Amino acid sequence: SKYAYVRNFELPDPLLPGTFMLFRLDGHSFHRFSDTHEFTKPNDVRALQLMDHAAKDVMEEYPDIVLAFGESDEYSFLLRKSTALYNRRGSKIVSTLTSLFTSCYVFHWPKYFPDRPLLYPPSFDGRIVLYPTEKHIRDYFAWRQADTHINNLYNTTFWALVQQGGQTTTEAHATLKGTFSKEKHEILYARFGVNYNQLDARYRKGSVLLREEIVPKEEDGVQEHAAPATPAPEEAAEGKAAEEDAVAADRTVADGTENEPVPLPEKAGSTRRANKASAAKKKAKQPQTRIDLLHCDIIKDEFWDTHAGILAE
């Protein structure tokens, strides 16, 4: 039509090739949302598991996401530097990923909060940051996990003072003002008998979602079911099994053509067979992957040495 010229105002917004894309989202006004929905303090395991679930769904849909890290109301996703997702169009990627995460969060809400219906629709902001080198990526994740540690130690001590120590929130703030890490550990141990380092690693370390290749056995298909049974080394190190099953997902090999995400496994519906068929075709050439949930250290070298494939292409 004669109006179609308005389309010309849509300008390209490609992201620099050959560069790592870091996509981070964060809950919009979750101070209010967590209050309204009476999240437990300092950490609500249901809320955190819901975040993990939504993040894992996003990774299953977008095979170019190879690593993710979550804490509080935020999640960070690393896309391989060669990704051709949506031709690397910035707005398309940031809007679609934020949308899918949000959708999964609302969709799965009742599984985690069966007795507490959603009172209003939550939303998230999203952004993409580009990083040129592997070092930047390591430092980025270290930044988020260091933040997790600082916040959680503070919040844990703060709420112990309030909930068990009988202080008002004003008093608790005053008690903690100017204290160092070590002093918070001491308060927790001396006053409340809490050994901070023995608290749930999920709270202390945040959540790491890692895409791993499934080494194919002779008989394919068996593999897929066997995979989740093997706990990832970090989880073993932390002394606990994976809290959620690892789910097998396809990984599209980046090949310079525009990528479309892989459809989520459908639970029902008439198009099922058609999709299965096309998925089967893809499986022939692509390595199988599963996504593991860990609560391990990602600041030190060990994690990156063990999972060197994350940053390699």
Add this chain to the structure above:
Amino acid sequence: SKYAYVRNFELPDPLLPGTFMLFRLDGHSFHRFSDTHEFTKPNDVRALQLMDHAAKDVMEEYPDIVLAFGESDEYSFLLRKSTALYNRRGSKIVSTLTSLFTSCYVFHWPKYFPDRPLLYPPSFDGRIVLYPTEKHIRDYFAWRQADTHINNLYNTTFWALVQQGGQTTTEAHATLKGTFSKEKHEILYARFGVNYNQLDARYRKGSVLLREEIVPKEEDGVQEHAAPATPAPEEAAEGKAAEEDAVAADRTVADGTENEPVPLPEKAGSTRRANKASAAKKKAKQPQTRIDLLHCDIIKDEFWDTHAGILAE
């Protein structure tokens, strides 16, 4: 921490001031989504009303959106050109609006599809396009509504041929190939007794969401409940009442400072009073607005002449 330098890689992405922002979102792979959830063809009124509901929620939260237009799996939102929403940061706006719409869509789904649970989480892409002048904005909306007309006339005729005429989809495509508008009208009328112009305006014109100022009466508070009773002129002209109640919403006056959205009305929760209080404070200085749903022509002058406030500042 020593890792915080990674923050410097987050670059500013401000949108040109003094320019209209057009935010459009579109369902991701809704061909598949509508199939899987068995939307009626060519139009599923439940699906379209759900889109309208989500869009209205977004407008209630973001007072700087003054007009919206929806059709099929897409919605376009016009932000006033002086908006200071999130300091006009592109990614922040595009991600947050897309997220909120998605959240509302999933949140309200059961109201519109009570017998058909969501089988997987739907998602949307979003984009912002800048337009310098009022003429561009009029042409933009004319572009979308002309598109609605073309698509709906085609789809209506196509599915009449298939559902009532007994053609296969291949045959129906062949029948319509190369036909002009007039011929499709004739097929509908001659073969199926359908007067296209008498079909539901919702399908022919799409959905228009319009923010209107509420002229304050002597006694404030009464006003808010009285408002929805008055059908908007266009709806009357189309011969039908508003399908949804118009909902009063605050409008923040743009004043050059960074804007935060207005919280959705809470249904419950401990923070209620605090929010009510702050909302009350705002009401003192801001004009009350309500959002009307119309299915009227937005290509000709009449609509724009009647609602001159949309493009004026």
Add this chain to the structure above:
Amino acid sequence: SKYAYVRNFELPDPLLPGTFMLFRLDGHSFHRFSDTHEFTKPNDVRALQLMDHAAKDVMEEYPDIVLAFGESDEYSFLLRKSTALYNRRGSKIVSTLTSLFTSCYVFHWPKYFPDRPLLYPPSFDGRIVLYPTEKHIRDYFAWRQADTHINNLYNTTFWALVQQGGQTTTEAHATLKGTFSKEKHEILYARFGVNYNQLDARYRKGSVLLREEIVPKEEDGVQEHAAPATPAPEEAAEGKAAEEDAVAADRTVADGTENEPVPLPEKAGSTRRANKASAAKKKAKQPQTRIDLLHCDIIKDEFWDTHAGILAE
């Protein structure tokens, strides 16, 4: 070659269509450059005329520039909002225009400073700013001319105090600190007998370069030589003739295709005929324009009313 992939890192940088482009350049470290080349203070007419000459050359080469304004070591150029120059590629435009201006500045230097050879190569920075409406453009030029007035009044008074009043620069700064416009006028008049408003309009108002259409006479060709003889109305109003001849230049009609600049008139060389021929072809369809140099007010309505064509398309 196998290395050509590096080309993919060159990302598009289109400027929003339908928007005025304002290109401003400014001398790099001209504090030092003007000192080294002993520019007269507060204004060096040779330096200012050289700026005007370079700016006019740029306008002759780029017909989509319809207006320019210069003061001190800076020049602002307005491109018509429909310009398709270099497909509106930001870097291409900003670099090429800055380059050509610089080149002309060095090229013409000896004409204005015959006794003072260039001691080192001067350079300029350049930037493009987009403005959506005519009002912004008027305000932009008002901003620059108001700046000219403020600076020139200050500098004129300052150097009068130093050069004629025998103050040190420190003393002169102190004398002027906190003074209003009116007081500076009084100092000039009372102490030095200078009526500021009778100083050269060039210094008080800056330089305006205006592209005007040449109304074709019966015999083409005569027109071109006749044109400069007619002083522009504003210059007459200021009581002085044009300091430079107006030069006829082609104007390319913007037509949605990528534009290339019009070659500068060659003074000699073997390609002369070929270029003349192609220039002649263009002349057939394009209106003739000439560029006038004025030193008039561009803040009030009169200028814009008289030259309504500048902002119209």
Add this chain to the structure above:
Amino acid sequence: SKYAYVRNFELPDPLLPGTFMLFRLDGHSFHRFSDTHEFTKPNDVRALQLMDHAAKDVMEEYPDIVLAFGESDEYSFLLRKSTALYNRRGSKIVSTLTSLFTSCYVFHWPKYFPDRPLLYPPSFDGRIVLYPTEKHIRDYFAWRQADTHINNLYNTTFWALVQQGGQTTTEAHATLKGTFSKEKHEILYARFGVNYNQLDARYRKGSVLLREEIVPKEEDGVQEHAAPATPAPEEAAEGKAAEEDAVAADRTVADGTENEPVPLPEKAGSTRRANKASAAKKKAKQPQTRIDLLHCDIIKDEFWDTHAGILAE
């Protein structure tokens, strides 16, 4: 003033940190410019040396440029990835560098073309491309030098056929159509007795400008004069001495603060002493560098291994 708000339309345009900046400029319409000024074909040594001179001047002014490569009417400059030049503002960098190069080209013209005055002012376009890794940078320069080889072999053979072989340009094109490298070598050798590999390396390899640190001797000051005497290894390998003296230049150590370029050494003028003084102060903490002109291979490893400092920080 009340107009100053227009400044808000100037949006930030920072370039991604931690990324190599490649700045390339190219002569605008040099087909015409080289014709008009009767450059010798296929290569005009005066024109190429003038390009090198201008490029070296730019490197002397901007210490963050560590390498440059020139051929034909283009030059590429590599800025260290940590550069804080103009706070990494895109337009500022691209416009200023293009401007300075242009200025130097016009400024030095008479030295290289003493008998052929400039007939009109030449101009250049400029662009910045970001590259994340060292490999990209090596591939970038390989891309340009491979291009030099292809073009020069073609042009050399073409003009031999025309100038010495008496072919028309149309005939020469036809002769070369579809020929491989080897066949062009044979034509040159068999018909014209020319061994391509013995032609001037400048034409075959292009120009490499390399910033090298000057290893300080016991007595500072002597160093500066001694430096140029040592030919760079690649030039020796090519069997010829440096065609131009290497010039000592300061290198500013990137330190996260905004950088300003280093002033060109002034040839005269009253500010001389002041600048010398400030330059002297800088010398205390910064390593001395000189810029070498080479015509060596930059595709193979040897160059990069020998000059590992270029890509390291």
